[in-house]
Amino acid sequence: MKMSGANIMLECLRREGVRHIFGYPGGAVLPIYDALYGYTDIEHVLVRHEQGASHMADGYARATGQVGVCLATSGPGATNLVTGIATAYMDSIPIVAITGQVRTSVIGKDAFQEADITGITMPVTKHNFLVKRPEDLPRVIAEAFYIARSGRPGPVLVDIPLDVSLTKIEWDPETYTTQVNIPSYKPTTRGHEMQIRKAAQLIAEAKRPVLYVGGGAISSGAAKEVTELAERTNILVTTTLLGKGAIDETHRLSMGMLGMHGTAYANHAVNNCDLLIAVGARFDDRVTGKVDKFATGAKIIHIDIDPAEIGKVKVPDVPIVGDVKTVLTELLKHVQPRPWTEWNDQIMEWRARFPLIYPRDGKLYAEYVIEQIGEVTNWEAIMTTDVGQHQMWAAQYYKCRRPRQWVTSGGLGTMGFGLPAAIGVQKAFPDATVVCLSGDGSFQMCVQELMTATVYGLPVITAIINNRSLGMVRQWQEMFYEERYSHVDLQASPDYVKLAEAYGGVGMRVQKPEDLRAALEEAVKIRNRPVVLDCVIPTEENVYPMIPSGQSIDEMKIRENLEELKATVHADSETWSFSDEEKVLEQYVEAVRAAEARKEKE
Amino acid sequence: MATAISNTIMAQMQQQHVITVxxxxxxxxxxxxxxxxxxxGYNIESLTVSVTDDPQVSRMTIVVGEDHRVLEQVIKxxxxxxxxxxxxxxxxxxxxxRELALIKVNADPRHRREIMEIAEVFRGRIVDMSDKTFVVEVTGGTEKIDKIYELLSAYGIREMVRTGVIAMARGTKTA
Incomplete structure (x- = not known):
């Protein structure tokens, strides 16, 4: 049957299982938008800025594990996608970005709205294509989706010139296949048998092992295997920012996040371990700090699907290239149960000594907002974040119960990511409670997408942690630049309540902790439009603990009044519904008792 | 001076790897x-590209100026x-x-004999001649070309062009 390139492309997308496209029209994609007119199998979401479209596709992909799709016109439309594509690239998120291009006859002639988008995105895509003939479209689309989702996932861009979408050719949709064969691209998924045995041996011999789990465990769908490995061996787990949810963070074996703003106990554990089992993690500088001083006494097992990650930062003793889930499944066949050990007690002791804690002095704090979001939503809300202090507080205090419940821009650290990502998530899961935790800096970077949420009736809740300043930069200026607060005071901001209303959503302001609960309970009941919760917190609050950039745990900064806080928070615990601290102590006491019982037996 | 250059080149040699892509x-x-x-941020010393016996496939020969650890990353x-x-x-x-070089050297009539002898020793050829210059064509390993360059420098080199290294495994092995 005769079909235009645009129709062929849509047919291919449908056959790839695409149900949503986030996009924005323009001259070079007119044929594609014409094909979308009245096309009911795929829902198009009209955004307000192409950057929003790329983050929505990203959020959609992170929450579902499916490939997210965004669409933009040539030139500025395409370049506006770049930040979102780079965000997905740094975090290995599968998206396919489709861009229009000027006619093939004028490519390279500085035509109107021409940009060399395949050239521009070369360093931030896993691969990209410029389609020069409509006959190539089915193969290219199939390859694009295959490359995006397989191996180490990542963004793929497909650039389609106007004449390629316009031209009609003979094509039978039944010939389309999602199975592709690219001879030069064969990701290794099965780990090496010998290496896996060696890893099991190291685990059996280790006295002080730690599991260090990254985003690879999430993208490979290995949460169950990670948890099983931890439970069988009683090895405590720390996750990276992107690994959150690989184990239930309320699990007795979870230490939360490690690294610059990770928990002190996770960092102490990693620093003192004799075996570090890195699972789908890449030893990012925000995790390691000074590499020479990171896990110095430890042997390292490194499981990753990307061979280039092995030895990039730290040379492992046992490298295993393969899909995390496949490798862990094999590994579990060789791993013997281990008891709770003194090492575990030691970590629990660190945990009790350096808990995550914040003042409870009648002021509203970000940490409290985050805990209450968890409480009100039964810790089931899918949380997206922007970037900055609020993101780190959320990483510390939002306890993910499952994978894909946590959507954040880690590698690139993209402010403005949170709201559009939340819209992408909500589109995938219309019934879920989706909360975007944002800052007053980040929120304004993609605020226009509130309109998109209103138009599509999406009840995303944005909680703005409003400190009237660019808090993370301010924190660095305070600590490392002699309190020279250069251009971090926002001076004036819109009235976020009125702003939300202007966009057709609901706005609320919370200034006191006692008002928060009611506001949140009201917010989660609204199911047909976006809600903005302006949470006003003190400007001077910093994120603790903190290991300064490029340094080691020896330089870790903790709250100066930690001991005082530990005492007061306990005295006050009845008025506060959730006390992480208390839970930790209970677990610690339990652990100590278990250890004593064991000793008595011996 | 010539020796100094040569030493620098030798020092670099320690850090050079030839890879075929x-x-x-x-x-x-x-x-x-x-x-x-x-x-x-990887250093390329030279890069050559051409088609292979299979027209679908191109071959790049790259001389990488990095130590082993970085080279491993480059390859991955x-x-x-x-x-x-x-x-x-x-x-x-x-x-x-192997690489091939064309060297345009000053060829004063007094020195022509000597230059031709040097070319001969290095199995090079004089492929062009004017009243003031020769163009010497020479093929060989990098060291050999460095050496003839060094010797011809004494007469004044006007221009040089090198192809960069290409490589092939010995015996039946192929890339």
């Missing part, structure tokens, strides 16, 4: 490979490019390495 013969592949080196990162079919490191097996 077989790639799909698509437009833009060179940009992908070159871009990878640029953005990850190259493998990640979708259009890269194979990467071979010539340090791992015996190989023939």
């Amino acid at each position: 077989l790639v799909e013969n698509h437009p833009g592949v060179l940009a992908r490979v070159a871009g990878l080196f640029a953005r990850r 990162q190259l493998h990640k490019l979708i259009e890269v079919i194979r990467v071979a490191d010539y340090a791992e097996f015996p190989a023939i390495e």
Whole structure:
């Protein structure tokens, strides 16, 4: 049957299982938008800025594990996608970005709205294509989706010139296949048998092992295997920012996040371990700090699907290239149960000594907002974040119960990511409670997408942690630049309540902790439009603990009044519904008792 | 002076590796490979590209100026490019390495005899001649070309062009 390139492309997308496209029209994609007119199998979401479209596709992909799709016109439309594509690239998120291009006859002639988008995105895509003939479209689309989702996932861009979408050719949709064969691209998924045995041996011999789990465990769908490995061996787990949810963070074996703003106990554990089992993690500088001083006494097992990650930062003793889930499944066949050990007690002791804690002095704090979001939503809300202090507080205090419940821009650290990502998530899961935790800096970077949420009736809740300043930069200026607060005071901001209303959503302001609960309970009941919760917190609050950039745990900064806080928070615990601290102590006491019982037996 | 240059070149040699990269013969592949080196900060000493016996496949021979640890990363990162079919490191097996140079040297009538003798010793050829210059064509390993360059420098070199290294495994082995 005769079909235009645009129709062929849509047919291919449908056959790839695409149900949503986030996009924005323009001259070079007119044929594609014409094909979308009245096309009911795929829902198009009209955004307000192409950057929003790329983050929505990203959020959609992170929450579902499916490939997210965004669409933009040539030139500025395409370049506006770049930040979102780079965000997905740094975090290995599968998206396919489709861009229009000027006619093939004028490519390279500085035509109107021409940009060399395949050239521009070369360093931030896993691969990209410029389609020069409509006959190539089915193969290219199939390859694009295959490359995006397989191996180490990542963004793929497909650039389609106007004449390629316009031209009609003979094509039978039944010939389309999602199975592709690219001879030069064969990701290794099965780990090496010998290496896996060696890893099991190291685990059996280790006295002080730690599991260090990254985003690879999430993208490979290995949460169950990670948890099983931890439970069988009683090895405590720390996750990276992107690994959150690989184990239930309320699990007795979870230490939360490690690294610059990770928990002190996770960092102490990693620093003192004799075996570090890195699972789908890449030893990012925000995790390691000074590499020479990171896990110095430890042997390292490194499981990753990307061979280039092995030895990039730290040379492992046992490298295993393969899909995390496949490798862990094999590994579990060789791993013997281990008891709770003194090492575990030691970590629990660190945990009790350096808990995550914040003042409870009648002021509203970000940490409290985050805990209450968890409480009100039964810790089931899918949380997206922007970037900055609020993101780190959320990483510390939002306890993910499952994978894909946590959507954040880690590698690139993209402010403005949170709201559009939340819209992408909500589109995938219309019934879920989706909360975007944002800052007053980040929120304004993609605020226009509130309109998109209103138009599509999406009840995303944005909680703005409003400190009237660019808090993370301010924190660095305070600590490392002699309190020279250069251009971090926002001076004036819109009235976020009125702003939300202007966009057709609901706005609320919370200034006191006692008002928060009611506001949140009201917010989660609204199911047909976006809600903005302006949470006003003190400007001077910093994120603790903190290991300064490029340094080691020896330089870790903790709250100066930690001991005082530990005492007061306990005295006050009845008025506060959730006390992480208390839970930790209970677990610690339990652990100590278990250890004593064991000793008595011996 | 000539010796100083030679020592510098020798020092660099310690850090040089010849790798061959077989790639799909698509437009833009060179940009992908070159871009990878640029953005990850790897040093390219030389790079040659040409088609192979299979017209679908191009072959890049790259001399990388990095130590072993970085070289390993270079190879792994190259493998990640979708259009890269194979990467071979010539340090791992015996190989023939060659490059070709054209050297335009001042050829005062008084020195012509000497220059021709030098060319002969290096199995080079005089491929062009004017009243003031010769163009010497010479093929060989990098060291050999460095050496003739050094000797001809005494007469004043006007211009030189080198192809960069190409390499092939000895025996039945192929890249």
